[in-house]
Amino acid sequence: MKNKKLKNKITTFLIVIAAYAIVEILLLTGNMSSLLQGLLVPLCTYSLCAVGLNLCVGYLGELSLGHAGFMCIGAFTGAFFSVTTADVIQSDTVRFLLALVIGTACAALFGFLIAIPVLRLNGDYLAIVTLAFGEIIKNVINVLYVGKDSQGWHVSINSQAELGLEPGGVTYINGAQGITGTPHSSNFTIGVILVLIALFVVYNLTDSRTGRAIMSIRDNQIAAESVGINVKKYKLLGFTVSTAIAGTAGVLYAHNLSTLTALPKNFGYNMSIMILVFVVLGGIGNFRGSVIAACILTLLPELLRGLSDYRMLIYAVVLIAMMLFNWAPDAIFFREQIVAKFKKGGREV
């Protein structure tokens, strides 16, 4: 049992490292298209999100539809730090690392604060509260104005004019226009390292005393309570780690684009649901599956570009078909039969 788990872990790490090696080789030999080069960081971003949410859905057994909100917090705090300290901290790497820490910490803090009251709720009610939270974040960020002049910091949640900046003052977060000019510090190597760290964290968390406690809560909360497991503590821990990883993904996302705005498309409930799609398609509780599903579903619409008008239509059809193929009991039965045949044939030969 133990051995199998270890093997499973190592395989996952090896897959990620192998993928990284292959990409680097292709990059060095100049054999990679611009499209794919541009997709490398987003692939890491969404893999991170999926791994984080899978911890929440697969191990904690709680459905969250607000992970894009936590990603948004990570993205904005990280980017805000980078833009405001652009003059102070000269080294790009140091600044980015600090931004990562800050973004992750802020997302974790919000996750923790939200979790305290909210984790009392169950199932779909928790889902709707997290969805609501994500929408609140998006809405508030869209009307948030932060600027600085010689008098110090000014904050408004109404309009830029209300900041009352002196001439020469700088607006860092400009409402719907968000943050512009975030330094382009994300790269594939950092992305892969972050994915590896996240995998390391979640594997260790789930494969420890804590992890077993968390899973026992998922499987039967009352039984877990009765053997003396501190349900609240473990739920909080699991949820906070999950949101922290989403925050890290947000920082990575923000430093890959020169503009950061909170639109329904990137930080709305649609994105939260998209992350959930990665998790479910890759297998609930299966971190490797999350990474693979996140990569497949992020690449899919890009590879379908040749279909122009029919692109998103085909994407939807493929999504439904993949779900049916992976999850429908009939389809699983059918697959088993084929595999059985395949194996039988193999033996005869």
Add this chain to the structure above:
Amino acid sequence: MSFIMYLINGISLGSVYAIIALGYTMVYGIAKMLNFAHGDVIMIGSYISFVTFSQMGLGPVPSVVISIIVCTALGMIIERVAYKPLRKAASPLAVLITAIGVSYLLQNIALLVFGANPISYVSMLDIPPVKLAGGELTITGITLVTIVLCLVIMAVLMIFIKKTKAGQAMLAVSEDKDAAQLMGVNVNGTIALTFAIGSGLAALAGILLCSAYPTLTPYTGAMPGIKAFTAAVFGGIGSIPGALVGGILLGVIEILGRAYISSQLSDAIVFAVLIIVLLVKPTGILGKPIFEKV
């Protein structure tokens, strides 16, 4: 005076939410799934009624009937093809994700068929506005129709569930699928019927939504869908009166929040109230408390 105006507008908006929320809540109560494609069925219903009424020149009654029929059929097909195979899947999330896939599919079909350009939806009914208090209060015809229709639908549904065999079967399935099956209830048929009713209501909701807020695009259904889903949870998901209460409260809070607190933060206000209500009453306003079995 403005306050009364806001209140009426809020109730009108809330009535539309309530009718949409009915579809969510019935399906949830019986199939235990969140049908995220519901909002897009609404959009399809609006387009069908637009095509039949404004383009083909049919009268209001035939065009409403046709859109209800099309949506009902659509709802049943979606249930049969995309949801039924997953009913016994290992995780209830599988069907949720498929519903999202269906939602994308419907949006993109509409985008291809009807194009990205918005359409100005002309209301089928031309009821003159009612003026009260010497013209200071104006209530539009569509507002009245929406509110009345919402109440009528709610009453009919309640009677249907209480008095008919099919309605009782629905109740039985929502309580316990397996036990209902053992008692001779056709579970698959009942679930299909629920989808049919929910989708038929979606057509009506679409027509009312677009009559009150007359811009129709392939994405028209998405946001009202999510808000109605919120309303259903607000009122207690699975409960039909809950959908009414939740929908109307949500509409009123949205409008009053926008009017008196901040027009920029009205979405945040709605969702914040939702969170607070759920924290105080974790199963919604009229939801049944969950007892955990030991």
Add this chain to the structure above:
Amino acid sequence: MAFENWMLLSRFLIQASLLKLVTSKEVIIKKRVISAVLAAAMVCGLLSGCGGNGGGKASADSDTFRIGGIGPVTGAAAIYGSAVRNAEQIAVDEINEAGGINGYQVSLQFEDDEHDAEKSVNAYNSLKDWGMQILAGTVTTTPCIAVADKTAADGMFEITPSASSTDVIKNDNVFQVCFTDPNQGSASAKYISDKGLGSKIGIIYDSSDVYSSGIYAKFKEEAASLGLEIVSESAFTADSNTDFSVQLQDAKDAGADLMFLPFYYQQAAIVLKQAKDMGFAPAFFGVDGMDGILTLENFDTSLAEGVMLLTPFAADASDEKTQAFVAKYNEKYGETPNQFAADAYDAIYIIKAAIESANVTPDMSVEEIGTALKGAMPSISYDGLTGSGMKWEATGEVNKDPKGVVIQNGVYVSID
């Protein structure tokens, strides 16, 4: 291209499903090893497969200018992207029929970005793989800022038909066909003040939209300095943009006699209807996003009677150029073009003018073309659908005069 993608996709899906087959719980054989090998093979096959596309860049055909376009053709902003795509195609077809630019043919490829910055960068990279030399895009502001960063790094010449924020033109390789948002805001305030159109002004704007909040911010600033009185200002967001009863009631209670509506015509159509329903009849003043309201399918144009707007383009203008364009667009796509389409059509012809002036050829590198066109822009003057005698600053901002029009009997009539 499409075929290659198909091949790639099918291979990809087969491998993915194989992977799933092998990893399904029930198989007890050494599935992990096999899945690892398969996954590696998948990644390898996928990446190298794609690599093939990017390797041989399109230097092969040196007799064609490759112009790329980016914009949303799916998603909630699809209307703007599809208008631009259609109009760019018309312009390119016209140019090719007339013998191309300096004898070189032009080919156009348009990619979808769903109004998302990240997708837009993907679209840009995809176009680079195709061999794009000049970018006529992107359509919407936020994605455009992200892409402008990339074009600057690549030294590519970019002209955006409709992304109007000042952040878009921060880099010197990007030029705009449309007005900047602050420019529209201050022009509107000046216009209202000069003509004495209203004394108590109410504003509704979209606080979640860059364009709308950008115009609003500048308008407010300018109005203050011109002494215009703003009695009511309220916002809406992309998530609640169907009901304006509260905002209108607020303005009505405040006694506004002119409503300034700096947002798009889909919402404006609802505002006009709701205002009429509640018996509120101030003057309405819009910006270029309002253009399109008269051609909104099924719209009761009597609602828009008396609405004023500042727009560089009017689909029913009587000049020959506009009429020819509108007729062609109508014939080809079955609808009346909006202002986005007109800007896009101009964008292609502006590229043509710049190429002719700088005398660049398709066999030059992207950077060479970029530098040459960038240098040529400030010196050209162009008469198009959206303005005559358009000139550009080296910063990328356009100089043209907004036209004030008022809607009378369902058509635009010039105010001046």
